[in-house]
Every structure is written in C-alpha cells, then in structure tokens.
Amino acid sequence: MNIKQITPYQILDSRGEPTLMVRMVSDSGNSAEFAVPAGASRGANEAAEKRDGGTDYSGKGVSSCIEIITNIIAPKFIGYPLSQQDDFDGLLIALDGSEKKANLGGNTLLGLSGAYLKLSAVENEKPLWQYIAEANQTTPEFPRLFANIVGGGKHAPGLDIQEYMVVPATNTPTEAIKVIYNVYHTIQKVMQNLYGPSAKLVGDEGGLAPIGTNTEVILEAFSQLNAKMESKFDIAIDAAANTFYKDGIYTIENQQLHASDLLKLYESWDAKFPIFSIEDPFAENDVEGIEILKTLPKPEKPFLIIADDYTVTNKDKIEELQKAELFDGVIIKPNQVGTITETFEAIKAARASKAKVIISHRSGETNDNFIVDLAYGVGAMGMKLGAPMRGERVAKYNRLLEIQADLDANQSNVANAEQVVNSAPPMTERSARPVPNLSVPPAPSATATTSTPVVSPIPSPVSNNPMSLPQSPPTAPPPPPSVPTTPIPPTQGPQLSP
Numbered sequence: 489m490n491i492k493q494i495t496p497y498q499i500l501d502s503r504g505e506p507t508l509m510v511r512m513v514s515d516s517g518n519s520a521e522f523a524v525p526a527g528a529s530r531g532a533n534e535a536a537e538k539r540d541g542g543t544d545y546s547g548k549g550v551s552s553c554i555e556i557i558t559n560i561i562a563p564k565f566i567g568y569p570l571s572q573q574d575d576f577d578g579l580l581i582a583l584d585g586s587e588k589k590a591n592l593g594g595n596t597l598l599g600l601s602g603a604y605l606k607l608s609a610v611e612n613e614k615p616l617w618q619y620i621a622e623a624n625q626t627t628p629e630f631p632r633l634f635a636n637i638v639g640g641g642k643h644a645p646g647l648d649i650q651e652y653m654v655v656p657a658t659n660t661p662t663e664a665i666k667v668i669y670n671v672y673h674t675i676q677k678v679m680q681n682l683y684g685p686s687a688k689l690v691g692d693e694g695g696l697a698p699i700g701t702n703t704e705v706i707l708e709a710f711s712q713l714n715a716k717m718e719s720k721f722d723i724a725i726d727a728a729a730n731t732f733y734k735d736g737i738y739t740i741e742n743q744q745l746h747a748s749d750l751l752k753l754y755e756s757w758d759a760k761f762p763i764f765s766i767e768d769p770f771a772e773n774d775v776e777g778i779e780i781l782k783t784l785p786k787p788e789k790p791f792l793i794i795a796d797d798y799t800v801t802n803k804d805k806i807e808e809l810q811k812a813e814l815f816d817g818v819i820i821k822p823n824q825v826g827t828i829t830e831t832f833e834a835i836k837a838a839r840a841s842k843a844k845v846i847i848s849h850r851s852g853e854t855n856d857n858f859i860v861d862l863a864y865g866v867g868a869m870g871m872k873l874g875a876p877m878r879g880e881r882v883a884k885y886n887r888l889l890e891i892q893a894d895l896d897a898n899q900s901n902v903a904n905a906e907q908v909v910n911s912a913p914p915m916t917e918r919s920a921r922p923v924p925n926l927s928v929p930p931a932p933s934a935t936a937t938t939s940t941p942v943v944s945p946i947p948s949p950v951s952n953n954p955m956s957l958p959q960s961p962p963t964a965p966p967p968p969p970s971v972p973t974t975p976i977p978p979t980q981g982p983q984l985s986p
Contacts, residue, residue, distance in 0.1 A: 494562040496554040501852040502880040510599035522602030526852035528642040531797035535826040538593025553596040570608045577829035594826035601827040620865030629867035630659040635668040636695040644691025646699040648740045651726035661888040692851040694875030707761035722764035733771035747776040765792035772797040781814045792816040801825040803833040810841030817844035846870035853880040857887035
C-alpha cells in the first residue's frame, strides 16, 4: 500500500503551546496520526524545532511546518510505498540537509516519520508495539515506570531539582500503577499538611509543586511511606543540572557548589534515603563533572547514572560518551533527534554500550501514546511517563493498561481453546459421525504465549517471522523524491523553544 494523503495540523500541547500533528492516509483508506511533543529542559544538541516567530502565539506557532509539509514534502511522497521506514526517513533527512534538522525542523520530520510508522503498522494489521518489535527484532517487555511525584526545575516553581520520581519494583502495569497512585495521593496529603492548600498545585508533568520544601523533606516522606507500603518502590531523581549551573558553579538549595561538592551532596542524600538513579547529575558542558563520572568505580557506583542532555537520543553521542562507560542508562526521546529510524538507532547504540534504555515523555506532551508502544515493543528497562495526573500523562498510563488487558484476553482465549481440545472425548469412528462440523480454533504459535517479561507473567506474543522491511515494493513505486543539491533554507523568524 502507498501514501495517498498527508495533512498537517496545528494543535495545542499540554502547556497550551502550539505543536504539530500529521495525519497520513493510505490508498486503502486507512489512516494514522502523530502528534509531536515539545521539551522545556532541552539539551544543546537536540534537533532544532521549527517555529514561526512573529507575534502570533508569541512566535511559537508551527504554520511554517505546515507550509513545508503541504508545499514541499507532501507532493514528493504521495504514492510512496509504506513499510519502508529506513528509506522514508532517510529521504526526509536528506531533504533537510542540515546537522540538527534546522531547515525543515525536527518537529516537522518527526510528525511525518511517526505518522508513517503508525500507518505502516495499521496496513500490516499489527498492534504498533508488535510492528516495532518485529522491525527491531526485540522481545516486548513491560518497562519499569518512572513516575514524577514532585517536580521543580523548568517544570514547576520552588525546587531546583527537576523531578523526584518513584519506580515500583514490579513492571506489571496494573500493580505498578496502583503503587504510583497510592504514593502520589499520600504525598499530596503530606505536602498539603506541611505547606497548605497550594501544595496541591502541579507542574508541567503533573508532579506536585509545593513551595517552601526541599530535597531532604521530600526524600524523607518517600522513605517513610516506602517502609509502610506492602509493594515497594525505588527512588529516582532527575537533577537536570543544566538548569542550575552557570560559570562552573551549581546553585542549589541556597548553596553554591563545584561538581565535586555536588557529588558529595548527592551521596549524602543516598546515604540517608537510598537512591536508585540520578539523571543528568552534572551540566552537559561541565568538564569537571564529566571527569568525575569517568572516575566513579563502575561496579560500586552509589546509584545509577542516567544520561539525557548529554546524549539527546543521538547514536553518535551515545557511542562517543559510552566509550568510557560514563552512564548506566540512556534516556530516549524521539523528538530530540527527529525521526523514528534515528530513534531506533539510538536504542541499539545504548544497548551495544550496555546502557539501560529508558523511553521518556516530554514536559510539553500531547494525548499521543506512541511512547508506550515504543517502550513495550523494544523491551525497554524503564519508561518516564509523569504523574498519574493531567490527561496527557493519564493517556500513557491507560495505554499500558490497554496493552496488558489485550495480552490477558489473548492468553485467556488460548487457555480456553486448549481446555476445549483437552477435555473433548476421544473421537472414534462411531462417535465422530454425529458431529461432523466440530471445529476448534487452532491455538496461536508457541511464541505468542510463552515469551514472559522478567517480572510480569504477561505474555509477549511476537511473530516467529521478524518483519523484513522491503527495499522495494512488489510493484514498481513512483520515483523517489528528488533531493535538492542545496538544502532547503530555513524560514524566517527566530527559532524559539517552548
């Protein structure tokens, strides 16, 4: 099947800022949509966003993206075959022609790339997570959930640390979400008792935003609650140290610290309230911080070091920094790099470096739940999805529950079919004649029911035949879009980041 129509729209993200959505239709009549998220805390090497400039929407509109898609890209790709993700994305990257997607915009490319992936899955009559798994030859597995309970940094006022998260010990969605719910609502009551009704206010990712508190109060509340709960959780921090670093100094909770002193502060927190992981503990351009990470004893690190601003979902950055094994895990955010193919490449690079893969939302999110299928499909160790609060975050929680319910139903159907077969009386020649139309649906292949996540008993029914994305369609496709010898120039107006 081929692309019949590409339609871009301007919609609003969870902060009420403009963002891009792309709808793609095949010649069979199927369609798929992809909505592009936006980040507030951005690494310096992220793909550039295309914004309009001017006065409308404070210059953050994406009508320039819509014009590029409508007038330049769509005409070249109408009639292009589906299920050729590498080739499709490669042509988009070549059309842009710049290192950081500055000409067409990383948001423009991701909207197209994501819609193309989703539509290809629909045409292949497969759940998106299964299509992703087969494309990457990965085993689906539910991730551990990193849920933002209290927020600060660029996501909420009052705290220098950007995220205080809990990570349930189980990766079964129903059980993990129950833990997150209980923690969130209990901590909300604790903060309200300590700091008044304003503690019920939330930040961009749904995390509580109490004014007047500090890290030790929050970690103490987490630790005491964890001791009382039957289902346990780990504590994780996203420091996002870029946001409180300037001229070699970190200004945090009324202290001014060099990188070595900041590490001691982290270690003091860990000694009192064991910390599972810290994301971006130092600023990405802090040379002293990088050197400290190099000297940490690999097997005896006090907590996992997770990279986000350092690596920005970029295969080359991951490979470069992981030569020294600086990080134990890597954050994956598709809009940091611009296309689905490059996202897959970053995941493979992280795994090759022995780093854990953690798929993440952005602070400016939409109701698009693609990252859930991505995390489950590639069998990521973790997934950041915000608090169980605000519709755009809840959409991710609900998609996890939907996938688990579908797998449970599939497992139940298989078990029932096997029970019917096993309980049927032996078919003799005499007994067979009265029931000539007896028909039992065949059970799915073994791989559909026996692949089991590490913690959860939920099956991972992936086909035995990994998808091979064809290099050419069965019928002769239209000629590929011509790539200009001179990259498309950027549109006028400042490039603003939300």
